[in-house]
Amino acid sequence: MNRRQSLGTLAALLGGPTVAASARAATPPRRYGHLLAVGGAEDRERDRLILRRFIELSGGPQARLLVLTVASSDPAASWEGYRRVFEALGAQRVEPLDLREPAQANDPAVVDRILDADGIYLSGGDQRRLMGVLWESAAARALHLAFHVRGCCIGGTSAGAAALSRQMLAIGEPALRPYRDAVSLDIGLGLLASAIIDQHFNERHRLARLLSALALRPDLLGVGIDEDTALLIERGRSVEVLGNGAVTLVDARQMRTNVREADPEQPLQMLDVRLHLLPAGTRYEVVDLDPRVPAPPPALRQALELLVRPGPIRG
Known part of the structure; x- marks a missing residue:
């Protein structure tokens, strides 16, 4: 196109x-692209599996890669780190895109650059800073168009991963148990419509934080991604876990909870919550099953369907 x-x-x-x-x-x-949600601290020195795969999914060494450093408090340093690793992996067309003000996100030249990209990588930092710039912007809509129509690969690490979902975990305390006021949710980019992502998951002991979010939004699938680990989603088809950790899926759609009656700092009761732990190397076809790949058990398949389900084009 x-x-x-x-x-x-x-x-x-x-x-x-x-x-x-x-x-x-x-x-x-x-023509859906791939989403690559990274839990932060991805390897940039050794095999660099996650970033290597991002280049492949974007089209190889000649792919046009764009690194969005909007979430970072030090965009120059963030860009330099990714420039070095992507070029070391053979990428020949890598450019930075940093936006500091909402007006910049409505610049037609910025939209052009997003629509021209084969792969777009959102850096870490603060997801609230990212959405403060991109909220309801032409750039955000262009990201949807790039993904949904052009088949662009869009990756995000840490804060960049958190912002991929429509409901975004904006603020959360490292609680030992879930309670009602432990987290604050906000609107993300919406490329992943039916899930909510938390990152640095095992390293920062964030299960209670994710459960607190699901107590407020049990209709969403909770996704916890460890550091140096990525959840690769091929929309409408499959999921795969890359890297050196695991992805935790928490399905609370059948949950019974006392969240409406509980005091703000009272530990919550959460019953009938399903948890699936997918270590690196896990891959499941969800639609058009490949007989060479093990089929997911029914409960897991129901959860994975939320991840691969195509969402609407929106900003």
Whole structure:
């Protein structure tokens, strides 16, 4: 798809019905990309498996890679670190994109750069800073278009991973047990519509924090990702765990809880919560099952379906 078609579709997202109608005919069918949610502290010195895979999924050494350092408090240092590792892995077309103000996220030149990218990597930092700049912006809508239509690979580490979901864990205390006021939720990018992500999961003992979030939003799948570990999602099809740790999935959709009656700092009762632990190397097909890959058991498959389910294009 050329840039004019991309921008026409973006105009349809931003404009009125006349613009939408004229762009619709030029819009090809959706071609979903991959989401790569990284738990932070990904290896940059040894085998660099996660970042190597990101380059492959983006199209190889000639892929156009964009590193968004919006979440970082030191974007220059963040960019330099990723520039070195991506170039060491053979990537030949890597560029930074740092936005400090919401107005920058509505610049047509910024939108062009996002739509031209084959792979987009969101750095760590503070997810609230990231969304403070990208919220309801043309750049956020362009990320959706790049992913949903162009098939761009979008990765995020630490804060960048947290912001991939629609409901984002914005603030949370390192509690020993879940309670009602332990976390604060906010709106993320929405590339992952039916889950909520926490990172540095095992290293910072964040199970209680994730449970606190699910007590407020039991309709979402809780995803806890260890450091130097990534959850790779092929939308509509499969999930895979990369790296050296594990991904914890917490399914609270059948849960019974006293969250509405509990005092703000009272430990919560949470019954019938399902937990799935997927170590690195785990891979499951969820749709169009490959007979060479073990099928997930029914309860796990129900959870994985929330991850691979295509969501709406939104900003």
